[in-house]
Each structure stands twice: as C-alpha cells, then as structure tokens.
Amino acid sequence: MQNRELFMALDQIENEYKIDKSQLIASLEAGLASAFKKESGESRSVAVRMNPDNYTIEFFAYQTVVDGEPEDDNQLSLEEARDIKPDAKVGDLIGETVSPDDLSRIAAQTAKQVITQRLNDAKREQAMSEMNEKEGELMQAVVRRVEPTGTVSVEIVGTQMEGVLPTGEQVRGESLHVGDKIKVYIKKIRTDNKGTSRVMVSRSAAGFVRKLFEIEVPEVRSGLVKIKSIVREAGQRTKLAVYSDDPNIDSIGSCIGPKGSRVNAIINELNGEKVDVILYSNNPSEFIVRALSPAKVLMVQLNETDQQARVVVPDDKLSLAIGRGGLNAKLAARLTGYKIDVKPYSEVIASLDEAEQGAEGESEESSDAE
Template sequence: MKSELLLAISQLAAERGLPKEVVLRAVELAILSAYKKSEEMSKYDLSAHIDPKTGEISVFIEKRVTEEVKNPDKEISLEEAVKIKPDAQLGEVVKIKAPNVNPGRIGAQVAKQVILQKLKEAEKEIIYGEYSKKEGEIVSGVVQRMEHKNIIVDLGKTEAILPPHEQVKTERYKFGQRMKFYLFEVKMTSKEPQIILSRSHPNFVKKLLELEVPEIRNGIVEIKGVAREPGSRTKVAVRAKQSGVDPVGSCVGMRGIRIQNVVNELQGEKIDIIEWHHDPKVFIANTLSPGRILDVKLYEDEGRAEVIVPDNQLSLAIGKEGQNARLAAKLTGWKIDIKSLSEYEEERRREEERRRAEEAKAEAPEEAHVEEAAPSEGVIRFAEEILPKVETKKKPEKKAKKKFYEIKEEWEDWEE
C-alpha cells in the first residue's frame, strides 16, 4: 500500500501536468532545505532520497574519504569509512544516515516555498520544450482578454500573446472566441515562457492550406511562394510534383470547398491560387490574373519585367490601388511595369523618331559644320566687320542756316 506522501505526490503531478519524478525531486529538495534550517544539520553536506515504491524518506550526511581528517564535519578517515561501506576508497563520498530532526515552523514554510518554486520551474521548462517544437505550426486557442493592445489567448496549458503588429486590422477579436493562430516564436523569460502568435504572417495561409489540402500534406503539391496583404488578398503559387495532378484544382477542391474553409478562417480574405512555372514570363503572366496579358519582356540586369496588356485590361491587371501588381511583384521577385498596348506603341514610335533623328544628324555633310565653326586661331576680326553697317541721317543744319541768310537779305532790300 502506498504511503500518504506518494499519494499526495501523484495527485500533485496529475494536477500540474508534470511527471511524477519531477514532483518527487522537488519534495526531496524541499526536505533538504528544511533540514539545513536546523542548527545541528546546517554544518553538514546533506542529500535526501524518497523511495518511489514505499515513500520512505532518508536523509544522509555526505563526507569525503581522506587520509588525514582536517574537517570532521565534511571529511572521514578511510578506517571509519570502511565500517560504513566496506569497499570505500580514498576520495570517495560516503553517505551516513542523518538523525531525524524537527524542522519547525520556519523549516516547513521553507520546504513549501521550495516545492512551489521547483514545480513552477519544471512547468516552465516543460511548456517551453513543448511549444518550442511547435514553432511555425498552427495552434488553436480561445481569446481571453486584451492587455495594452495585446490579445491574450488561452492555449490550454498556458497563455500566449497576439501583439498588435501580428493582428489583422480588419478582424475583430471577441472574448471566448476560438480561433486558429500561427505560432510565430517562443522565448524563455525570467518569469515564464513567452509565446508569440500571429494572424498576419504569410505562413499562416500556407499552414491553413496544408491542413485543408491532403495533396500538400502528402507532398504531391508544393507551395512555392505566398504573397499576402493581411485582411485583403493573398496570392499563392503552387506546382504539382506528379504528372497528371492539377495543383490549382487540388487546392480549390470540389466546388471550392477547400479554399472556402481557408477563406472563412481568414474572415473573408480573398485568396488567388496560381500555378507556378519555371519560365518567368509565364509565371509573371499567371500572377497578374485575372488580367489578360499580351506580352512580357524581361530585363534581367535590372530585375525588371515589362508587361503589355490591352487598353481595356490595364486597370484589371494593376488592381485596386495597385494591389494586384504589388502582390505579383512580391510573389515573383521581379519589378513589374504594366503598360497598355497604346502606351507601348506610342513609346515605340517616339523611340523610332529619336533613332531616325540621330541617324540623320550623323549622316549630315561636313560643310554644314564648317560654316558654323568658330574662326581659326590667329585671325583678328573687328566689330565693324561683323556688325551690319547702319546709314545715319545727317542733320540739316547748313541748309537751315543758308535759308535764314536768304530771308535776311530780302528783308534788308525791302527796307531800302
């Protein structure tokens, strides 16, 4: 029949969700702490052991075997050690059973604190070990409360945090609401393990698809990339690893049931499933769907792609506020420049005119350049030689003066 101590240890282990050995070790340490609080035992090196079958508690004084004993409290001679342990040798630690002591009220309180502390440390290590293995996976939890804009989520064994930058702006989190989360990171702090969740991470969509699509879990269909604007739209590139498998159809499911389950979990976020292609031109054209693409020109040195679309498809290819083109650029890794057919033809016409003008200038006769050339060195030219000659009118001073004298003479003749 088990002792009351073992029954209490088993019950405590079940309540805390800890292994029985961990709780047993915590009790042993608590007993040691209580013994060390007594005056007669404080000077010794002690160890404690609880028999897991009978629950018997044993406390031992540990002494090292030496040739010459200098400290009787911590050392023992070989002659005395052989009496306790016949095969004892020099340098070995011999255990001597300690007498029973009454730890008193203070010792009991210390033992209680040690047990609680050790159990808490054990819980922290177990939780950290369990959830650190789940990093990058989907976990389910219940929304508990909000603290400083952080959403506190109950995961069952512990609580986790959904920080503001990992939340989706269009989502509303209600108390008691059960949701799925992406386990982003687990950090060990001085108080307890800190578990960081996310609802906005691109891998959240990827993991949700893995849950819904068996072909992805089994490796028949591979997710090549995810570009996401949380709460609005996500583009997912997939490819089939086996011939005869439709990767897009596998993800969408019969009547769209598979993709609809993912959309419902994301609270209405739109998801585009795109077939990946090894040819960048084809892949870029696929990512810009539903817009119709006429041509794709690649400029690999610049990492840029020029996409030509019909005039009536330009706004559809770009998307609302440029979202379709932006997500396509994220997914493909190319800078995408979308142009209408008329705009492209107009640019080509201007480029052709510029080219012809440059060719005509290069073929012009050299004489035309000679006339415009500056005068050669050593020749001096004056301004009179360059400026046009301007005829100036002479002032009629002499003619007026002559007429004045004629009138004067006529006047004098009349007076006579």
C-alpha cells in the first residue's frame, strides 16, 4: 500500500462511516510506532507523524534527556545529550528520523488492524445509539446463551446488539432455552467504568405488559384508550387501570377484545399470568373497589389525609380480596396509591357490637352514679 492510497482510504472511511479522520490518524500513528519497534528491535522511544496534506509518514526515534544516569534506552544523560546538541537541557527530546526497511508492509498490516478495529467500534457505537432510541420499547430476540447463574444472553433481532436478561428480570417459573424466540423490553443501556455498554432487557417489568397492550389493542396504540397506571408481580398477576376521554369508547371492552381475544393473546405471551383490566376512577373509593376485583366490596372507609382505606368484604370473599400471599390487596394498594386494610364483614359487625355494648355499659354506670 502506497502512502497516497492509505490517505485516500482514510478519506473514504471518514465519508462513508462518519469516523473522524484525525482519530484514525492518531490510532494509526500509535499502531505504526508499536509495529516499527517490534519489527526493528528499536530500543528508543518511537513517534510517527502522518501528514495528510503531502501524504508523508515519518518515523522518529528519540530519547528523553534526564539529570543523572539513564534508567533505560528511552533516556539519555544530559552529558551525552550535549555531545549531540550543545544547548540540550533536561526534558528535551533528542532523536533522529529513521526509515523502516519495509514501510509498505508495516503500514498495510497496521492500517488493516487499526481500521478494522475502528470500524467495529463505529458500528457498535452506531448500534448502541440506535438502541438508546429503543429504550422503553419491545423487541424480538433469540436466546443465545443461558449462564449457570440463570442470566440469559439474547440476540436482539434486527440489530447487531446482544441483550442481557438477568434472573431478576425474568418471569417467575419461565424456562428459557437456547434458540427460543421471545419478546424483550429494552429497559436501559448500562455503561460500566471501562466504557463497555450493555443492553439490559426485561420480561418482568410492568412496561413489558404496557407495550403488549399497545401492540394488541389499537385503541391503546392510538391513544383513544389510556393506561392510567399498571402494577405487576411477574408470573402471577398484573393490574392495569384504563380510561378514555371519549364517553363512547368502552375502555375495558377494547382491552379485552371480542371473546377475550386481545387480552388472551397477552396472557399467552405472559405464560398464563392473570391480567385484571380495571376502569380508572378519580373517586378514590370507587377506584379501590374496582382495584380489588374480582372480589366484591361492601364498604370503603377512607382516610385521604394518610392515604389509607379500610375495606369491608363478605366473609366468603375475604381470601379472594386479599389474594394468595396478600398479592391481590398489595397490587390494589400499589395501583391506587392507598394503604388498604381488608376486613371481613363479620369482624366489622362484631367490633360494632362490642362498641355498642361498651357504650351501653358506660351509660348504665352513669345512671347508677346519679
């Protein structure tokens, strides 16, 4: 490769791949210096200067002037330096131009390595930039590796990027295998202290379900039906509150679909996870009643100041209202923003009876005292 050809190739790469030519030249200068030292056995420091204006490549071997005895061949004593340059002082660089015996070969090999690396870096940076724009979106992926720790690596379809699906972002009970085609939620791009970026993906995030509804429900996708809030315990249950500004739109019906077709498609993607679609209300009591579905609620006592609610349900609906492990009540609380205390009807009545009897007893004692 002639010098002119090399510089013209750099111009082409800059134009085609939008890589700054000055950065390429800096990388090439460092690579050529290293290659020359290795090839020639030169013990001194080597610097390379590439001039794109006149297509020249110059090599310099130099030593740094030091006070005292040199520690290695990169250094030169002040006394020796003044034999070469009478006015030399500590810190000066004393050297000469050197000519590699096989510059064309060294330049060609180094250029190939440097340019290949920079192109790979540029492609990765471009792909990462595109992934930043996909944050919060759903994308198709293929499982490529399952680590012993349970972490799954996926290839994100349509990109050159690999995503990381940690165990904490997987759906409980879900078993993934190499080759499986899955949907993933692009959660965030994480960059470590070495500058390496990784695409973190999720299947357990509430945003994953939100995006599924946008895909399956045209009214949600268009904004006719809005998702006010959504909470999820991945693998078990999701609750989402929906509404529409158009009174003619059936928000719940739109999400459920004809014969449940839309919500069932989502449930299938979630491997059978229960999904409760609730009509949002700006009336806290009404919203809490709906959020506790499918349980029936008899009464709601609100403390709006402390964001607390006491909910009374039929005795035979208590377990349904609370849910296994308290899940239904917990999700309802997260959905509404209220701390919810669920009580059976019989317990509330018993408490009222005790209070009434206590009041009667106090009244009788007061009469006796008179």
